[in-house]
Amino acid sequence: MLLPFLHSTWCNAAIFAGALFFFMGFxxxxxxxxxxxxxYGYRSFLSTKTPEMWRSANEYAAYISRRIGVILILTGIACALLFNRQSDWFLYITIGAVVAGTMYMVGDTEWELTRHFDKDGNRILPE
Known part of the structure; x- marks a missing residue:
């Protein structure tokens, strides 16, 4: 009973990782x-500099994680409907979406921290 599901297109990385991203962000x-x-939490060199950076990084990463989770789930469902078997392209698309989503979350969160904090961890005030 489990084996047919594991070989179906509904068992893909995008759906499982999307659910994990969404749950983690929530x-x-x-x-x-x-x-x-x-x-737990978003942990990087920048995010652990000060308590304010830690709070800001986790707040932003949770927001981005929920958005990526929804996109990954939709990508996984679309691939499950479009492909009739787990081919090479099916795996490239579903796993590639997970890798791209992870890289986007880390890169965008780090960029957000550098935009709002200086190198010492002090908040940059808008002019």
Whole structure:
């Protein structure tokens, strides 16, 4: 019973990773990590500089993660409907979407931090 599902197009990386991204973004939004010592949260060199950068990075990463989750789920459903078997192109598209979504989340969150904070971790005030 499990084997036919594993070989169907409905079992793909985009749907599973999309659900994980959406849940992760919802969880971090609903229960933000209190400090950099928390077991979960968006953790990078920039995000752990100051508590304000930590809070800002996790808030933004949770927002982006939910958006990417929805896009990945829709991509996975579209691939499940378009392909009749798990071919090479099916795998390239579904796994490539997950990799691209992950890279986008990290890159966009880091860019957002550099736009709003200076190199010492102080918030840049708008002029």
């Amino acid at each position: 969880f971090i939004h609903r229960y933000p990590p209190k400090s950099t010592k928390s077991w």
